[in-house]
Amino acid sequence: MHGPASPGWLLVALCAATGAYCLLRMRSSDETQRRAAGDEALMGFGMAVMAVPGSAFTPPAWVWPVYAVLFGGVALRALWVVRTGPHHLHHLVGAAAMVYMAAVMTASPTAGHAHGGSGVPLLTGGLLVYFTAYVLVAGVRLLPAAGVTGSPAAGRALAWGDRPELARACRLSMGIGMLAMLLTI
Template identity: 90%
Template sequence: MHGPASPGWLLVALCAATGAYCLLRMRSSDETQRRAAGDEALMGFGMAAMAVPGSAFTPPAWVWPAYAVLFGGAALRALWVGRSGTHHLHHLVGAAAMVYMAAVMTASPTAGHAHGGSGVPLLTGGLLLYFAAYVLVSGVRLMPVAGAPGSAATGSAPAWGDRPELARACRLSMGIGMLAMLLTI
Protein backbone atom coordinates (compact mmCIF):
# COMPACT_ATOMS: atom_id res chain seq x y z
CA MET A 1 0.00 0.00 0.00
CA HIS A 2 1.07 3.60 -0.35
CA GLY A 3 1.91 6.01 2.41
CA PRO A 4 4.65 6.79 4.91
CA ALA A 5 6.78 3.95 6.21
CA SER A 6 6.29 4.39 9.99
CA PRO A 7 2.46 4.14 9.98
CA GLY A 8 2.78 1.32 7.47
CA TRP A 9 4.96 -0.71 9.81
CA LEU A 10 2.59 -0.02 12.71
CA LEU A 11 -0.27 -1.30 10.56
CA VAL A 12 1.77 -4.40 9.66
CA ALA A 13 2.45 -5.05 13.37
CA LEU A 14 -1.21 -4.54 14.34
CA CYS A 15 -2.51 -6.83 11.62
CA ALA A 16 0.12 -9.53 12.22
CA ALA A 17 -0.54 -9.51 15.98
CA THR A 18 -4.27 -9.75 15.32
CA GLY A 19 -3.72 -12.63 12.91
CA ALA A 20 -1.53 -14.42 15.46
CA TYR A 21 -4.16 -14.04 18.19
CA CYS A 22 -6.81 -15.33 15.80
CA LEU A 23 -4.66 -18.40 15.16
CA LEU A 24 -4.58 -18.99 18.91
CA ARG A 25 -8.37 -18.56 19.03
CA MET A 26 -8.64 -21.49 16.62
CA ARG A 27 -7.97 -23.74 19.62
CA SER A 28 -11.43 -22.91 20.98
CA SER A 29 -13.78 -25.74 21.89
CA ASP A 30 -16.59 -23.98 19.99
CA GLU A 31 -16.60 -24.90 16.29
CA THR A 32 -18.16 -21.61 15.14
CA GLN A 33 -15.49 -19.70 17.09
CA ARG A 34 -12.78 -21.77 15.40
CA ARG A 35 -14.14 -21.11 11.91
CA ALA A 36 -14.52 -17.38 12.49
CA ALA A 37 -11.03 -17.23 14.01
CA GLY A 38 -9.57 -18.94 10.93
CA ASP A 39 -11.24 -16.45 8.60
CA GLU A 40 -10.02 -13.57 10.76
CA ALA A 41 -6.46 -14.96 10.90
CA LEU A 42 -6.39 -15.07 7.09
CA MET A 43 -7.58 -11.46 6.97
CA GLY A 44 -5.09 -10.33 9.61
CA PHE A 45 -2.07 -11.91 7.94
CA GLY A 46 -3.25 -10.87 4.48
CA MET A 47 -3.68 -7.29 5.63
CA ALA A 48 -0.24 -7.37 7.25
CA ALA A 49 1.34 -8.58 4.02
CA MET A 50 -0.48 -5.97 1.91
CA ALA A 51 0.43 -3.17 4.32
CA VAL A 52 4.21 -3.62 4.07
CA PRO A 53 5.48 -0.20 2.95
CA GLY A 54 6.53 -0.04 -0.68
CA SER A 55 9.79 1.65 0.36
CA ALA A 56 10.81 -1.52 2.23
CA PHE A 57 9.73 -4.15 -0.27
CA THR A 58 8.35 -3.93 -3.77
CA PRO A 59 6.52 -7.18 -4.48
CA PRO A 60 6.70 -8.80 -7.91
CA ALA A 61 3.82 -8.08 -10.30
CA TRP A 62 2.20 -11.50 -9.75
CA VAL A 63 1.59 -10.88 -6.03
CA TRP A 64 -1.42 -8.56 -6.43
CA PRO A 65 -3.39 -10.91 -8.72
CA ALA A 66 -2.51 -13.76 -6.33
CA TYR A 67 -4.00 -11.75 -3.45
CA ALA A 68 -7.11 -11.12 -5.54
CA VAL A 69 -7.52 -14.85 -6.19
CA LEU A 70 -6.85 -15.78 -2.54
CA PHE A 71 -9.34 -13.29 -1.15
CA GLY A 72 -11.79 -14.00 -3.95
CA GLY A 73 -11.82 -17.57 -2.68
CA ALA A 74 -12.28 -16.31 0.88
CA ALA A 75 -15.19 -14.14 -0.31
CA LEU A 76 -16.86 -17.14 -2.00
CA ARG A 77 -16.43 -19.19 1.17
CA ALA A 78 -17.89 -16.38 3.28
CA LEU A 79 -20.81 -16.09 0.85
CA TRP A 80 -21.46 -19.83 1.15
CA VAL A 81 -21.18 -19.90 4.94
CA GLY A 82 -22.96 -16.53 5.26
CA ARG A 83 -26.30 -18.12 4.48
CA SER A 84 -26.57 -18.94 8.18
CA GLY A 85 -25.20 -15.87 9.97
CA THR A 86 -24.57 -12.18 9.62
CA HIS A 87 -20.96 -12.16 10.84
CA HIS A 88 -19.92 -14.13 7.77
CA LEU A 89 -21.44 -11.38 5.66
CA HIS A 90 -18.92 -9.04 7.29
CA HIS A 91 -16.20 -11.50 6.27
CA LEU A 92 -17.61 -11.32 2.73
CA VAL A 93 -17.32 -7.52 2.71
CA GLY A 94 -13.81 -7.69 4.17
CA ALA A 95 -12.63 -10.25 1.62
CA ALA A 96 -14.25 -8.27 -1.21
CA ALA A 97 -12.45 -5.14 0.02
CA MET A 98 -9.16 -7.04 -0.08
CA VAL A 99 -9.91 -8.19 -3.65
CA TYR A 100 -10.69 -4.58 -4.57
CA MET A 101 -7.45 -3.27 -3.05
CA ALA A 102 -5.44 -6.00 -4.78
CA ALA A 103 -7.12 -5.12 -8.10
CA VAL A 104 -6.28 -1.43 -7.61
CA MET A 105 -2.68 -2.33 -6.85
CA THR A 106 -2.57 -4.62 -9.89
CA ALA A 107 -3.75 -1.77 -12.10
CA SER A 108 -1.37 0.78 -10.60
CA PRO A 109 1.13 -0.63 -8.09
CA THR A 110 2.99 2.68 -7.61
CA ALA A 111 0.54 5.51 -8.22
CA GLY A 112 -2.57 4.72 -6.20
CA HIS A 113 -5.93 4.90 -7.96
CA ALA A 114 -5.73 4.46 -11.71
CA HIS A 115 -9.29 5.65 -12.24
CA GLY A 116 -8.53 9.08 -13.60
CA GLY A 117 -10.37 12.17 -12.45
CA SER A 118 -10.22 13.50 -8.96
CA GLY A 119 -11.76 12.49 -5.67
CA VAL A 120 -12.44 9.12 -4.10
CA PRO A 121 -13.95 6.38 -6.30
CA LEU A 122 -17.48 5.39 -5.32
CA LEU A 123 -16.54 1.85 -4.26
CA THR A 124 -13.70 3.11 -2.05
CA GLY A 125 -16.07 5.63 -0.47
CA GLY A 126 -18.68 2.95 0.18
CA LEU A 127 -16.13 0.65 1.77
CA LEU A 128 -14.78 3.49 3.90
CA LEU A 129 -18.30 4.24 5.15
CA TYR A 130 -18.97 0.56 5.88
CA PHE A 131 -15.75 0.05 7.83
CA ALA A 132 -16.12 3.35 9.69
CA ALA A 133 -19.59 2.25 10.83
CA TYR A 134 -18.24 -1.21 11.68
CA VAL A 135 -15.45 0.27 13.80
CA LEU A 136 -17.88 2.50 15.68
CA VAL A 137 -20.30 -0.35 16.36
CA SER A 138 -17.44 -2.68 17.37
CA GLY A 139 -16.11 -0.04 19.76
CA VAL A 140 -19.52 0.30 21.42
CA ARG A 141 -19.76 -3.49 21.80
CA LEU A 142 -16.50 -3.46 23.75
CA MET A 143 -18.01 -1.32 26.47
CA PRO A 144 -18.56 -3.43 29.61
CA VAL A 145 -22.07 -4.33 30.68
CA ALA A 146 -22.68 -5.06 34.38
CA GLY A 147 -23.79 -8.64 35.00
CA ALA A 148 -22.92 -9.85 31.49
CA PRO A 149 -21.83 -13.50 31.15
CA GLY A 150 -18.15 -13.83 31.92
CA SER A 151 -17.98 -10.55 33.85
CA ALA A 152 -16.63 -10.30 37.36
CA ALA A 153 -20.19 -10.03 38.70
CA THR A 154 -21.10 -13.55 37.58
CA GLY A 155 -17.84 -15.20 38.62
CA SER A 156 -17.56 -17.49 35.57
CA ALA A 157 -14.85 -16.56 33.10
CA PRO A 158 -14.62 -18.35 29.75
CA ALA A 159 -11.33 -19.82 28.53
CA TRP A 160 -8.96 -17.16 27.18
CA GLY A 161 -9.50 -18.32 23.58
CA ASP A 162 -13.28 -18.05 23.96
CA ARG A 163 -13.39 -14.59 25.51
CA PRO A 164 -15.85 -12.56 23.43
CA GLU A 165 -14.30 -9.21 24.34
CA LEU A 166 -10.93 -10.32 22.96
CA ALA A 167 -12.55 -11.50 19.73
CA ARG A 168 -14.36 -8.14 19.47
CA ALA A 169 -11.12 -6.25 20.09
CA CYS A 170 -9.50 -8.34 17.37
CA ARG A 171 -12.30 -7.47 14.93
CA LEU A 172 -12.11 -3.82 15.93
CA SER A 173 -8.38 -3.66 15.23
CA MET A 174 -8.86 -5.30 11.82
CA GLY A 175 -11.63 -2.82 11.01
CA ILE A 176 -9.31 0.05 11.90
CA GLY A 177 -6.59 -1.55 9.79
CA MET A 178 -8.96 -1.88 6.84
CA LEU A 179 -9.90 1.79 7.17
CA ALA A 180 -6.22 2.76 7.15
CA MET A 181 -5.52 0.61 4.10
CA LEU A 182 -8.50 1.96 2.18
CA LEU A 183 -7.37 5.52 2.92
CA THR A 184 -3.96 4.85 1.37
CA ILE A 185 -5.02 3.35 -1.96
Protein backbone atom coordinates in the same frame (compact mmCIF):
# COMPACT_ATOMS: atom_id res chain seq x y z
CA MET B 1 0.20 -0.11 0.18
CA HIS B 2 1.06 3.52 -0.30
CA GLY B 3 1.90 6.04 2.39
CA PRO B 4 4.58 6.79 4.95
CA ALA B 5 6.71 3.94 6.25
CA SER B 6 6.21 4.39 10.03
CA PRO B 7 2.39 4.14 10.02
CA GLY B 8 2.72 1.31 7.51
CA TRP B 9 4.90 -0.71 9.88
CA LEU B 10 2.50 -0.01 12.75
CA LEU B 11 -0.32 -1.31 10.59
CA VAL B 12 1.74 -4.40 9.75
CA ALA B 13 2.35 -5.01 13.47
CA LEU B 14 -1.32 -4.49 14.36
CA CYS B 15 -2.56 -6.85 11.66
CA ALA B 16 0.07 -9.51 12.38
CA ALA B 17 -0.66 -9.40 16.13
CA THR B 18 -4.37 -9.69 15.40
CA GLY B 19 -3.74 -12.65 13.08
CA ALA B 20 -1.59 -14.31 15.77
CA TYR B 21 -4.30 -13.88 18.41
CA CYS B 22 -6.85 -15.31 15.99
CA LEU B 23 -4.63 -18.38 15.67
CA LEU B 24 -4.87 -18.74 19.47
CA ARG B 25 -8.65 -18.45 19.21
CA MET B 26 -8.63 -21.42 16.84
CA ARG B 27 -7.93 -23.60 19.87
CA SER B 28 -11.42 -22.87 21.22
CA SER B 29 -13.75 -25.75 21.99
CA ASP B 30 -16.55 -24.01 20.04
CA GLU B 31 -16.46 -25.04 16.36
CA THR B 32 -18.11 -21.88 15.03
CA GLN B 33 -15.66 -19.72 16.96
CA ARG B 34 -12.74 -21.76 15.60
CA ARG B 35 -13.98 -21.34 12.03
CA ALA B 36 -14.46 -17.57 12.46
CA ALA B 37 -11.04 -17.30 14.08
CA GLY B 38 -9.45 -19.07 11.12
CA ASP B 39 -11.08 -16.66 8.69
CA GLU B 40 -9.97 -13.71 10.80
CA ALA B 41 -6.41 -15.04 11.11
CA LEU B 42 -6.17 -15.32 7.33
CA MET B 43 -7.52 -11.78 6.98
CA GLY B 44 -5.13 -10.42 9.63
CA PHE B 45 -2.04 -11.97 8.09
CA GLY B 46 -3.19 -11.04 4.59
CA MET B 47 -3.65 -7.44 5.67
CA ALA B 48 -0.23 -7.45 7.35
CA VAL B 49 1.48 -8.61 4.17
CA MET B 50 -0.46 -6.13 2.05
CA ALA B 51 0.39 -3.26 4.40
CA VAL B 52 4.19 -3.66 4.18
CA PRO B 53 5.40 -0.21 3.06
CA GLY B 54 6.46 -0.04 -0.58
CA SER B 55 9.69 1.68 0.48
CA ALA B 56 10.72 -1.47 2.37
CA PHE B 57 9.72 -4.09 -0.16
CA THR B 58 8.22 -3.87 -3.61
CA PRO B 59 6.60 -7.19 -4.41
CA PRO B 60 6.80 -8.63 -7.91
CA ALA B 61 3.90 -7.79 -10.24
CA TRP B 62 2.38 -11.28 -9.94
CA VAL B 63 1.71 -10.92 -6.20
CA TRP B 64 -1.37 -8.68 -6.52
CA PRO B 65 -3.28 -10.92 -8.96
CA VAL B 66 -2.51 -13.88 -6.69
CA TYR B 67 -3.89 -11.89 -3.77
CA ALA B 68 -7.03 -11.08 -5.77
CA VAL B 69 -7.56 -14.77 -6.56
CA LEU B 70 -6.83 -15.87 -2.98
CA PHE B 71 -9.23 -13.41 -1.40
CA GLY B 72 -11.72 -14.00 -4.22
CA GLY B 73 -11.81 -17.59 -3.01
CA VAL B 74 -12.23 -16.38 0.56
CA ALA B 75 -15.09 -14.13 -0.61
CA LEU B 76 -16.80 -17.05 -2.38
CA ARG B 77 -16.50 -19.16 0.76
CA ALA B 78 -17.91 -16.27 2.82
CA LEU B 79 -20.76 -15.90 0.33
CA TRP B 80 -21.57 -19.58 0.85
CA VAL B 81 -21.45 -19.21 4.64
CA VAL B 82 -23.64 -16.05 4.65
CA ARG B 83 -26.65 -18.26 3.89
CA THR B 84 -26.40 -19.59 7.48
CA GLY B 85 -26.79 -16.15 9.00
CA PRO B 86 -26.26 -12.46 8.35
CA HIS B 87 -23.53 -12.23 11.01
CA HIS B 88 -21.13 -13.70 8.41
CA LEU B 89 -21.74 -10.80 6.04
CA HIS B 90 -18.82 -8.82 7.50
CA HIS B 91 -16.37 -11.55 6.43
CA LEU B 92 -17.76 -11.29 2.90
CA VAL B 93 -17.34 -7.50 2.83
CA GLY B 94 -13.81 -7.77 4.25
CA ALA B 95 -12.75 -10.36 1.68
CA ALA B 96 -14.31 -8.33 -1.13
CA ALA B 97 -12.42 -5.25 0.10
CA MET B 98 -9.17 -7.22 -0.03
CA VAL B 99 -9.95 -8.32 -3.60
CA TYR B 100 -10.69 -4.70 -4.51
CA MET B 101 -7.45 -3.41 -3.00
CA ALA B 102 -5.44 -6.16 -4.72
CA ALA B 103 -7.11 -5.27 -8.03
CA VAL B 104 -6.22 -1.59 -7.53
CA MET B 105 -2.63 -2.57 -6.78
CA THR B 106 -2.57 -4.81 -9.86
CA ALA B 107 -3.76 -1.96 -12.06
CA SER B 108 -1.37 0.57 -10.56
CA PRO B 109 1.15 -0.90 -8.09
CA THR B 110 3.01 2.38 -7.51
CA ALA B 111 0.56 5.21 -8.05
CA GLY B 112 -2.57 4.29 -6.11
CA HIS B 113 -5.83 5.03 -7.92
CA ALA B 114 -5.23 5.56 -11.61
CA HIS B 115 -8.78 6.52 -12.47
CA GLY B 116 -7.87 9.88 -14.00
CA GLY B 117 -10.53 11.77 -12.07
CA SER B 118 -10.40 13.66 -8.85
CA GLY B 119 -11.86 12.53 -5.57
CA VAL B 120 -12.45 9.10 -4.11
CA PRO B 121 -13.81 6.34 -6.37
CA LEU B 122 -17.35 5.28 -5.49
CA LEU B 123 -16.41 1.76 -4.36
CA THR B 124 -13.60 3.04 -2.14
CA GLY B 125 -15.99 5.59 -0.64
CA GLY B 126 -18.61 2.93 0.01
CA LEU B 127 -16.06 0.66 1.70
CA LEU B 128 -14.79 3.58 3.79
CA VAL B 129 -18.35 4.32 4.96
CA TYR B 130 -18.98 0.64 5.77
CA PHE B 131 -15.74 0.16 7.73
CA THR B 132 -16.14 3.48 9.55
CA ALA B 133 -19.61 2.42 10.70
CA TYR B 134 -18.30 -1.04 11.59
CA VAL B 135 -15.45 0.41 13.68
CA LEU B 136 -17.81 2.75 15.52
CA VAL B 137 -20.30 -0.02 16.29
CA ALA B 138 -17.53 -2.46 17.28
CA GLY B 139 -16.01 0.20 19.55
CA VAL B 140 -19.34 0.77 21.29
CA ARG B 141 -19.74 -2.99 21.79
CA LEU B 142 -16.47 -3.02 23.72
CA LEU B 143 -17.82 -0.58 26.29
CA PRO B 144 -18.97 -2.28 29.48
CA ALA B 145 -22.73 -2.37 29.96
CA ALA B 146 -24.04 -0.24 32.82
CA GLY B 147 -24.82 -2.23 35.92
CA VAL B 148 -23.15 -5.44 34.79
CA THR B 149 -20.79 -6.96 37.32
CA GLY B 150 -18.66 -10.03 36.98
CA SER B 151 -17.80 -11.96 33.88
CA PRO B 152 -20.25 -13.76 31.63
CA ALA B 153 -18.59 -17.00 32.65
CA ALA B 154 -19.87 -16.47 36.22
CA GLY B 155 -16.74 -17.37 38.08
CA ARG B 156 -15.11 -19.81 35.69
CA ALA B 157 -11.89 -18.75 34.04
CA LEU B 158 -12.01 -18.46 30.27
CA ALA B 159 -9.14 -19.54 28.08
CA TRP B 160 -7.49 -16.86 25.94
CA GLY B 161 -9.17 -18.23 22.85
CA ASP B 162 -12.65 -18.05 24.38
CA ARG B 163 -12.65 -14.44 25.62
CA PRO B 164 -15.44 -12.63 23.72
CA GLU B 165 -14.13 -9.16 24.55
CA LEU B 166 -10.75 -10.02 23.04
CA ALA B 167 -12.40 -11.40 19.92
CA ARG B 168 -14.38 -8.13 19.60
CA ALA B 169 -11.19 -6.10 20.13
CA CYS B 170 -9.52 -8.22 17.45
CA ARG B 171 -12.32 -7.47 14.98
CA LEU B 172 -12.18 -3.79 15.89
CA SER B 173 -8.44 -3.61 15.23
CA MET B 174 -8.87 -5.32 11.85
CA GLY B 175 -11.62 -2.85 10.98
CA ILE B 176 -9.32 0.04 11.86
CA GLY B 177 -6.57 -1.58 9.79
CA MET B 178 -8.92 -1.94 6.83
CA LEU B 179 -9.85 1.73 7.11
CA ALA B 180 -6.19 2.73 7.13
CA MET B 181 -5.46 0.57 4.11
CA LEU B 182 -8.42 1.92 2.16
CA LEU B 183 -7.29 5.47 2.88
CA THR B 184 -3.89 4.77 1.33
CA ILE B 185 -4.98 3.27 -1.98
